[in-house]
Amino acid sequence: MKDQENLQALFAPGGDPGQWLTGYLRTRAHLASQGSDFHCDPACTRPGCKNPEMLVPVSIVDLLGAAGQLGEPVATVYRRYYSLGVFPNERNDWIRVVALRLQKPCTFLKNDLCGIYSVRPLPCILFPEYLAAEGKFEAEARKEHFRDYLCFQAPLLLSPERAGIMVRLKQMWTRETLISSFYLFGHGPCYLDFSNLAPELQQRAQELRGPEAAESLAPNVIPQSVLEGFFLEHLARLQPFAGVEEKIAPLQDRRGEAEFLRLLQDDRLLRRLQQGEGDRAIVFRFAKGKLKAKRQSLLPAEYKYY
Ligand code: SF4
Numbered sequence: 001m002k003d004q005e006n007l008q009a010l011f012a013p014g015g016d017p018g019q020w021l022t023g024y025l026r027t028r029a030h031l032a033s034q035g036s037d038f039h040c041d042p043a044c045t046r047p048g049c050k051n052p053e054m055l056v057p058v059s060i061v062d063l064l065g066a067a068g069q070l071g072e073p074v075a076t077v078y079r080r081y082y083s084l085g086v087f088p089n090e091r092n093d094w095i096r097v098v099a100l101r102l103q104k105p106c107t108f109l110k111n112d113l114c115g116i117y118s119v120r121p122l123p124c125i126l127f128p129e130y131l132a133a134e135g136k137f138e139a140e141a142r143k144e145h146f147r148d149y150l151c152f153q154a155p156l157l158l159s160p161e162r163a164g165i166m167v168r169l170k171q172m173w174t175r176e177t178l179i180s181s182f183y184l185f186g187h188g189p190c191y192l193d194f195s196n197l198a199p200e201l202q203q204r205a206q207e208l209r210g211p212e213a214a215e216s217l218a219p220n221v222i223p224q225s226v227l228e229g230f231f232l233e234h235l236a237r238l239q240p241f242a243g244v245e246e247k248i249a250p251l252q253d254r255r256g257e258a259e260f261l262r263l264l265q266d267d268r269l270l271r272r273l274q275q276g277e278g279d280r281a282i283v284f285r286f287a288k289g290k291l292k293a294k295r296q297s298l299l300p301a302e303y304k305y306y
Pocket of ligand 1: 110116124
């Protein structure tokens with residue numbers, strides 16, 4: 001309850017942006033450990049931090065927190081440790097989300113310790129406890145890519161208090177990512193539809209996997225490196241993606257930081273972005289050397305009638 005009050009106070013309008021951000025990050029760090037019995041096994045080799053296939057999305061809050069801790073300009077920190085990434089989104093089709101991500105293997109990891117632990121990205125804080133809070137832990141533990149993770153070798157039980165904190169941290173994450181996307185791209189999540197590029201992507205995937213690969217690969221098994229390679233080669237130089245560094249540079253100034261933090265506190269903007277997320281999403285397609293955007297529903301067909 002006290003934390004909830006603190007959070008509300010942090011989101012009150014006015015005040016110094018730098019102080020506000022410090023308080024927000026302090027609250028996040030406090031919630032990261034409050035009521036938690038989870039600790040990384042000392043024998044863990046940190047596969048989640050090292051594996052390039054394990055994508056870690058980040059928000060602009062994460063970026064500002066790391067820049068503050070490192071004492072370096074935010075644009076420099078972005079270029080050195082982060083990039084745009086192409087994320088899967090619980091769908092089995094060709095639509096992906098473009099968002100900020102950590103470069104992998106994560107260069108904040110030193111001697112198997114996180115160099116920015118107190119301001120580490122919210123996804124690093126949430127993993128793996130949020131899976132237990134959402135009832136997904138056991139199913140994820142059976143997946144091949146988590147086979148070497150020591151934290152999946154035994155069941156993970158959360159107290160009701162800790163499960164509630166996970167919900168609160170996920171709400172903070174939703175706010176941070178939606179507002180970050182709005183700040184960078186001018187709308188909510190930035191979707192990319194690769195379906196018209198399927199033959200080329202499948203060809204690239206088969207070249208990578210060798211001649212024994214199946215004739216056609218389903219969207220959900222196109223390797224991440226193929227999608228991101230295509231994105232960097234053809235799409236990253238086009239707007240809105242080409243303008244991301246120009247958007248990040250002003251965050252170094254007090255005024256630019258204040259402008260982003262004002263957006264982060266805007267509840268009406270957040271509700272608007274959440275409402276538009278499913279049924280009026282902006283989806284980009286790449287054709288004839290150009291990116292074209294249109295609004296379309298991404299809700300499963302069966303949801304549209306309720
Ligand atoms: S930021 Fe820290 S916890 Fe997150 S992947 Fe990097 S080293 Fe690991």
